[in-house]
Amino acid sequence: MAGNTGAPLVLRLVAASVSVAEKAGAIVRNVFNSGELGVVEKDGKNDLQTQADRSAQECIVQSLSRQFPKVTIIGEEEPTGETVDESHLETRLSEEVLKVVCPQNLQSVKDEDVVVWVDPLDGTKEYTEGFLDHVTVLIGVAVNGKAVAGVINQPYYNYKAGPGATLGRTMWGIVGLGAFGVERLVPPADKRIVTTTRSHSNKLVTESIEAMQPDEVLRVGGAGHKVLLVIEGKAHAYVFATPGCKKWDTCAPEAILHALGGRLTDIHGNALQYHRDVKHPNTGGVLATYSDHDWYLSRMPESVKAAVKP
Ligand SMILES: Nc1ncnc2c1ncn2[C@@H]1O[C@H](COP(=O)(O)O)[C@@H](O)[C@H]1OP(=O)(O)O
Ligand SMILES: [Mg+2]
Numbered sequence: 373m374a375g376n377t378g379a380p381l382v383l384r385l386v387a388a389s390v391s392v393a394e395k396a397g398a399i400v401r402n403v404f405n406s407g408e409l410g411v412v413e414k415d416g417k418n419d420l421q422t423q424a425d426r427s428a429q430e431c432i433v434q435s436l437s438r439q440f441p442k443v444t445i446i447g448e449e450e451p452t453g454e455t456v457d458e459s460h461l462e463t464r465l466s467e468e469v470l471k472v473v474c475p476q477n478l479q480s481v482k483d484e485d486v487v488v489w490v491d492p493l494d495g496t497k498e499y500t501e502g503f504l505d506h507v508t509v510l511i512g513v514a515v516n517g518k519a520v521a522g523v524i525n526q527p528y529y530n531y532k533a534g535p536g537a538t539l540g541r542t543m544w545g546i547v548g549l550g551a552f553g554v555e556r557l558v559p560p561a562d563k564r565i566v567t568t569t570r571s572h573s574n575k576l577v578t579e580s581i582e583a584m585q586p587d588e589v590l591r592v593g594g595a596g597h598k599v600l601l602v603i604e605g606k607a608h609a610y611v612f613a614t615p616g617c618k619k620w621d622t623c624a625p626e627a628i629l630h631a632l633g634g635r636l637t638d639i640h641g642n643a644l645q646y647h648r649d650v651k652h653p654n655t656g657g658v659l660a661t662y663s664d665h666d667w668y669l670s671r672m673p674e675s676v677k678a679a680v681k682p
């Protein structure tokens with residue numbers, strides 16, 4: 373089976389995730405092109421699911437669990453119970469990933485040490501509203517509760533460039549090794565740009581953003597997308613001082629940001645935990661930066677910190 377080459381487990385997982393994230397990204401585009409989004413309201417307020425979320429989740433979870441039957445895989449969406457569409461599966465390994473040398477500390481990781489966190493479509497609200505570049509597919513690999521590797525596919529990267537442009541990109545990273553398919557760019561030095569939610573805002577979010585005294589606020593969708601804005605120097609910080617983000621929203625982006633030298637914590641500065649039995653919501657909110665992380669932490673109002681407990 374493809375998952376059984378001699379490479380260390382973490383590398384094989386990332387190699388499989390890069391291939392399957394590309395496939396899931398294609399599914400996300402195909403569903404949108406079909407015009408039949410099949411939107412369902414989930415339990416939470418302002419919480420949607422589409423056919424693309426369901427099909428991409430099936431693609432990722434089925435493909436990975438067939439290759440790595442002993443690894444815990446946790447996806448955002450509930451299984452549909454429908455027969456698996458074999459044409460949705462992808463079990464090849466990315467050669468590009470298998471070429472790298474796995475960091476020493478991750479070479480002998482065992483199946484039972486790993487949890488894979490899957491967000492088949494991050495930015496669902498924006499997807500249904502046509503903000504297509506906000507959408508990402510997120511596959512994060514956690515070892516002993518820490519985010520160590522991540523894969524992000526952005527299915528509509530470049531779609532504003534017009535016909536002929538290559539649509540979509542895949543980025544991946546391993547802490548201790550670096551990240552590929554994305555480049556760290558430095559944001560402007562003469563102003564402070566903060567990014568936050570456009571569809572899940574509330575008083576706590578607004579208060580915390582104001583406290584950062586930003587020159588500009590980018591209100592956009594998706595946790596993956598906002599971490600990419602920080603990585604690519606379009607924003608100095610991603611500030612989300614409320615509990616809506618879940619482990620599958622942060623695991624992959626956190627690992628890629630860390631691999632490039634940035635930081636992602638809750639709004640108190642605590643590391644996020646990714647054990648298999650952890651509660652899914654990031655109850656302490658999210659703060660992602662490249663630099664001055666402590667400054668953002670110090671600006672966080674006490675009233676917000678008291679309301680957004682870890
Ligand atoms: N209140 C919420 N309910 C459900 N999902 C949320 C909520 N807040 C954030 N999320 C998830 O975190 C992501 C980042 O938040 P936002 O886009 O508002 O900045 C969302 O795209 C959504 O992921 P998903 O689209 O995968 O359900
Ligand atoms: Mg969702």
Ligand SMILES: [Mg+2]
Nearest residue numbers: 491494495621
């Ligand atoms: Mg999400």
Ligand SMILES: [Mg+2]
Nearest residue numbers: 448491493494
């Ligand atoms: Mg999602």
